[in-house]
Amino acid sequence: MLDLLVIGLRLAQYCGAVILLGTPLFLLYGLRAPDALAQTWPRRLLVAACAVTALASAAGLVAQTAVMAGSLAEGLKPASLGFMITGTTLGPAFLLRAGVALAALAVVLMARPSRRQWMVLVVAGLVVSASFAWTGHGAATEGPGHYPHLMGAILHSWAAALWLGALAALLTMAARHPPGDPLSDRVLHKALHGFSGVGTLAVAVLILSGLVNSWFMVGIDQIGGLVTTPYGWLLIAKLGLFGMMLALAASNRFYLTPDMAVALEDPEDLRVAVSRLKHSLAVETVVALALLAVVAVMGTLAPVSAMDMGL
Known part of the structure; x- marks a missing residue:
């Protein structure tokens, strides 16, 4: 309990x-x-x-x-x-x-x-x-890998917050969006467009820092532990959820946001575009919460790399 x-x-x-x-x-x-x-x-x-x-x-x-x-x-x-x-x-x-x-x-x-x-x-x-x-695990690494792992973990946390905090803001904006208000329509579109480039940067940092962390948390010698340990199972689940978020974010950037730009001059089309956007952001938020829950559990478990230390 x-x-x-x-x-x-x-x-x-x-x-x-x-x-x-x-x-x-x-x-x-x-x-x-x-x-x-x-x-x-x-x-x-x-x-x-x-x-x-x-x-x-x-x-x-x-x-x-x-x-x-x-x-x-x-x-x-x-x-x-x-x-x-x-x-x-x-x-x-x-x-x-x-x-x-x-x-x-x-x-x-x-x-x-x-x-x-x-x-x-x-x-x-x-x-x-x-x-x-x-x-966390990033601070537990000893020897020459201590600071690279710790820095990778910090960058991973910052990049995740950059993405997920913006997601919370976008979902709140979309949920409070007054339909039919031209100024609000354009502000929402600018917010989506403004996040595009930074969101790409956040994803790049997440992937790179995630690879660094995985090198220390799993390692080549213990890669089989991904399918034999609770930590490995959760890491696979985390990667799956991350992939789902990435697909939803890509849809928002390359389809929903351009569709909204085209629909700005047509109130009927705009209502449909905003509705689709709200649904996508809501689903992405639910997936993000599930991912954070997985990470919360992972923080209480010994990593796969601990297997070779008898932990």
């Missing part, structure tokens, strides 16, 4: 982190400043992301302590929590995530939306997203 709680809280932290980084970044590059500042949805989305990240990180500290201590009652004891904070790398990472998320929440609540505010949130998102790599 505690293990499931840890996984659920990891998933919540991942969801909050990708929005905290990817959404304000999307507002900076995906929209013109006047169009971005005219949007009313980012504040609510960012408040939710900051609050979820902070609460899930604090709860994650307690849950992880309980797993290590053997029970929730033991995990709540000050001595157990103190050891987690001072005697492990996990405890400080939980506190860092919670503290940065709370600081970001204060920025969102107390300051008016602006490009400067979004830049501050991007920095907060970079720290929060990187903190998962600092305490």
Whole structure:
């Protein structure tokens, strides 16, 4: 039961982190400043992301302590929590995530939306997203591969947040899109077009960093473990979900977005184009949540490469 709680809280932290980084970044590059500042949805989305990240990180500290201590009652004891904070790398990472998320929440609540505010949130998102790599498998590699693996893991986290945070923003924009408003129609199309190039960059970084991580997490000698270990099965599932997201993203870029551009002058065609876009973004979001859930489970398992160490 505690293990499931840890996984659920990891998933919540991942969801909050990708929005905290990817959404304000999307507002900076995906929209013109006047169009971005005219949007009313980012504040609510960012408040939710900051609050979820902070609460899930604090709860994650307690849950992880309980797993290590053997029970929730033991995990709540000050001595157990103190050891987690001072005697492990996990405890400080939980506190860092919670503290940065709370600081970001204060920025969102107390300051008016602006490009400067979004830049501050991007920095907060970079720290929060990187903190998962600092305490994950990427930081466990020893020897000369330590820093290449750690950097690969950090880049992987940042690229995922860049993509998934923008996806959350696009889905929110599409869901709140008022049909028949020419200005809103064009802003939505510009947002989709603005994400195209950056999305391609995110995919390229994900693939390259994923190959680096796989080299350390699986390795050539243990590649057979992909079909004989739980970690390997989940990695295959993750790759399958990533492929589905890639196909949906390609459809959005090469078919749905151009169709919307053509339909901008025809209200009837535009309603159909926007409806198709909403459906595609919703499906892609569901697949993204499933992928993050798989990653949350993978973070609790020994990698395939650990087989040769008898783990």
